[in-house]
Amino acid sequence: MTVDLNLVGAKGAIAEAAEGKWGMSIDQDICTGCQACVAACAMENNISFVGEEDAGYGRSQHWIRIERFWEGAYPEVKATPFQPMLCQQCGHAPCEPVCPVFATPHSEAEQLNLQVYNRCVGTRYCANNCPYQVRSFNWRDYHTIPERGNMVNGTLVFPLHNQFNPDVTVRRRGVMEKCTFCIQRIHKAQDKAKSEGREVEDGEFTTACAQACPANAITFGRVDHPESLVSQLTHQKRGEKHLEELNTLPRVTYLKEG
Amino acid sequence: MIRKTFEWALSPMGRIAVLIAALSLFSLAAFGVYQSQQPPEQPIQFTHKLHVGLGVQCLYCHPGALRGPSPGLPTISKCWGCHQQIGKTQTSPLLKPMVDAMAKGEGFTWVPVAQVPDFVHFTHRPHVAAGLNCENCHGDMTQVTIAVNPQVMNMGWCLNCHKQKAAGDEEKLTKLTDCGTCHY
Structure with missing residues (x-):
């Protein structure tokens, strides 16, 4: 279905029409901030370890991070609930129209924001325009930094290359990257379902962060299927979407203060 | 100046x-x-022509194509399974590297010919399931010794076929021309 997203005052209509396909709900009431999702995401998606120096420059690469804020003035400060922040896979994404080379298109088939690494030329315009600050840039070829290799019989070998996920591209220097909602797992599940002649079932697969969460705070699935678990959680009263007033139509719902 | x-x-x-x-x-x-444009140096001058001519199916040595992303390249044990029963194996100079490697308990490292870059995620299964035959992309193996690519495997070539196959089916076309179908 096509909707004119530039129509003034049509926000409700847009939200209803553009519900999306894949969605996530994050329960902040039961998130303990353990960062298991951050570690799992890094392992699943071949995310680089940037090292101490580059992290100091603010070049850390995480597709999901745990945010914490403080409320009130000292000494009466109160910590807000832990807030895992990842790409919201916006239905009306600010990052998409600014790319001069169309390296961050919107997937019509999966209703996700894509990042096409081979097309990206590294203008970093998308990261500047992302209100959630979830995009990260590869400032170096972090996976082939010589100091991280071992010299074996005159050739450099990188032991950490053995844990790369073959289903995910290893990003090279000069490209932007971000959370993909584990699109490799989506494709794998769809491929398996198709080979067995059925539809993908709810809960058949999940993203790396949701799988690793010990408190089951993260739920992933089809938001356009009313009977799916994530759809039911998303439509709870305590659900809210971040920066919804920007009309980005985020696909991640945060549940808190039940 | x-x-x-x-x-x-x-x-x-x-x-x-x-x-x-x-x-x-x-x-x-x-x-x-x-x-x-030269085919890479292989451990053995493997003759596809001869093996296909003898009636060996593609999927016998590359079985992964039916079920998964990668068809796989046969190990030395698979070669040996047939070749140990063939008298010529011990005398042929072309097969000497295999006999030597088998005696030493080593394998050999084939050099893949039909490859896509790291940022392309190609899966054989749906292509085979869609009714494509091996020779549609890999050429007629009854004509070559070491496998060579009959065409440049680039995105235009992929998309041409995807568009043809999905002609008239809007949903299928969206899926088959979506960037995220191959690049992630």
Whole structure:
């Protein structure tokens, strides 16, 4: 279905029409901030370890991070609930129209924001325009930094290359990257379902962060299927979407203060 | 300075020098292109022609194509499964590397010929399931010894076929021309 997203005052209509396909709900009431999702995401998606120096420059690469804020003035400060922040896979994404080379298109088939690494030329315009600050840039070829290799019989070998996920591209220097909602797992599940002649079932697969969460705070699935678990959680009263007033139509719902 | 160089290039000696420089650059480029089009050095001069001619199915040695992303390249044990029963194996000079490797308990490392870059995630299963035969992409293996690509496997070539196959089906076309179908 096509909707004119530039129509003034049509926000409700847009939200209803553009519900999306894949969605996530994050329960902040039961998130303990353990960062298991951050570690799992890094392992699943071949995310680089940037090292101490580059992290100091603010070049850390995480597709999901745990945010914490403080409320009130000292000494009466109160910590807000832990807030895992990842790409919201916006239905009306600010990052998409600014790319001069169309390296961050919107997937019509999966209703996700894509990042096409081979097309990206590294203008970093998308990261500047992302209100959630979830995009990260590869400032170096972090996976082939010589100091991280071992010299074996005159050739450099990188032991950490053995844990790369073959289903995910290893990003090279000069490209932007971000959370993909584990699109490799989506494709794998769809491929398996198709080979067995059925539809993908709810809960058949999940993203790396949701799988690793010990408190089951993260739920992933089809938001356009009313009977799916994530759809039911998303439509709870305590659900809210971040920066919804920007009309980005985020696909991640945060549940808190039940 | 520039004017002087230009005048020198117009003199007879200068013309010859420019010609030699241009020729050497051209031959270097031609050599580079030639090199990139050569089939890679394989551990054994494997004859696809002979094996397919004897009636061995593609999927016997590359079974992964039916079920998964990668068809796989056969290990030495698979070769040995048939070849140990063939008397010529022990005498043929072409098969000596295999016999030696088997005696030492080693394998060999095939060099994949049909490859896509790291940022392309190609899966064989849906292509085979869609009714494509091996030779549609890999060429007629009854004609070649070491496998060679019959065409450049680039995105235009992929998309041409995807568009043809999905003609008339809007949903299928969206899926088959979506960036995220192959690039992630």
